[in-house]
Amino acid sequence: MRRFQRFSEQGARALRITPQQHQLLLGVAGFTGRGWATITELAEFLQGRHNAVVGLVQRAAQRGLVRKAQGERDRRFVKVRLTSKGHAILEKISRKNIAELRALQFEIMKTPQPPPRELPAAAGAE
Amino acid sequence: MRRFQRFSEQGARALRITPQQHQLLLGVAGFTGRGWATITELAEFLQGRHNAVVGLVQRAAQRGLVRKAQGERDRRFVKVRLTSKGHAILEKISRKNIAELRALQFEIMKTPQPPPRELPAAAGAE
DNA sequence: CTAACTATATCACATTGTGATTTAAATTCC
DNA sequence: GGAATTTAAATCACAATGTGATATAGTTAG
Numbered sequence: 019m020r021r022f023q024r025f026s027e028q029g030a031r032a033l034r035i036t037p038q039q040h041q042l043l044l045g046v047a048g049f050t051g052r053g054w055a056t057i058t059e060l061a062e063f064l065q066g067r068h069n070a071v072v073g074l075v076q077r078a079a080q081r082g083l084v085r086k087a088q089g090e091r092d093r094r095f096v097k098v099r100l101t102s103k104g105h106a107i108l109e110k111i112s113r114k115n116i117a118e119l120r121a122l123q124f125e126i127m128k129t130p131q132p133p134p135r136e137l138p139a140a141a142g143a144e
Numbered sequence: 145m146r147r148f149q150r151f152s153e154q155g156a157r158a159l160r161i162t163p164q165q166h167q168l169l170l171g172v173a174g175f176t177g178r179g180w181a182t183i184t185e186l187a188e189f190l191q192g193r194h195n196a197v198v199g200l201v202q203r204a205a206q207r208g209l210v211r212k213a214q215g216e217r218d219r220r221f222v223k224v225r226l227t228s229k230g231h232a233i234l235e236k237i238s239r240k241n242i243a244e245l246r247a248l249q250f251e252i253m254k255t256p257q258p259p260p261r262e263l264p265a266a267a268g269a270e
Numbered sequence: 271c272t273a274a275c276t277a278t279a280t281c282a283c284a285t286t287g288t289g290a291t292t293t294a295a296a297t298t299c300c
Numbered sequence: 301g302g303a304a305t306t307t308a309a310a311t312c313a314c315a316a317t318g319t320g321a322t323a324t325a326g327t328t329a330g
Contacts, residue, residue, distance in 0.1 A: 184276090195278085202279095
């Protein structure tokens with residue numbers, strides 16, 4: 019269920035990337051089908067305000083995951099692209115996630131039902 | 145789809161509550177079926193580390209949404225409960241969300257297909 | 271009683287998000 | 301053309317969130 023989401027976040031952190039930055043890389047790589055995206059498009063993809071995305075992109079650029087360039091026709095736009103480093107990291111995370119998906123699928127085939135959540139020993143009367 | 149999630153977050157903000165705090169209230173109210181929850185349980189529910197939850201609960205307590213009490217049997221535990229104010233706010237948000245769900249359902253019945261995402265005018269050659 | 275364990279707290283710090291305002295470029299309208 | 305409007309992005313001060321490391325109690329095991 020949402021256990022994969024959790025794993026996915028951990029996978030990103032294992033490569034010293036925050037979940038948000040991972041999402042950013044995904045958006046830049048795939049959201050537009052163009053290889054680059056504008057701040058506003060990324061804000062739409064990430065369901066956030068544009069100024070939050072400006073900061074996110076700045077930090078990702080500092081880490082060399084992403085680079086910015088001005089639009090040529092319309093110089094108000096910013097084109098955000100992956101760097102080769104960004105590409106590499108995104109691929110590593112994706113590979114890990116695919117592996118985890120396979121493991122989950124395997125597990126589902128094996129186990130009839132995961133045990134229900136364990137209620138902790140009562141902490142005082144209530 | 146995930147549009148409801150987005151709405152849900154906005155609904156929380158309209159009542160001056162962050163999405164995280166809304167999730168916290170939900171967890172306290174329902175996760176254990178007991179009316180109260182420990183920090184560790186909330187960390188499980190919120191998929192976060194316990195120290196992140198400590199802070200979240202502290203801020204929510206400052207706002208009077210939640211109150212803390214020591215466990216009696218085992219005084220290491222903390223019981224987090226909703227205050228009446230917390231209850232009231234959680235209900236308001238829930239009512240709003242239910243209304244939105246109905247609206248969405250209605251919309252789905254009406255519209256054959258939402259238009260595909262609009263590609264922005266190209267910002268320079270590429 | 272000591273050692274190990276458990277639940278929570280605290281700390282310093284980076285990241286993320288928000289509302290308000292600003293800058294710069296492009297477009298519209300006269 | 302030039303003023304007004306619109307648009308995309310940046311900036312600011314600030315609050316909220318999350319992280320790793322470490323600390324402090326309380327509890328249990330030996």
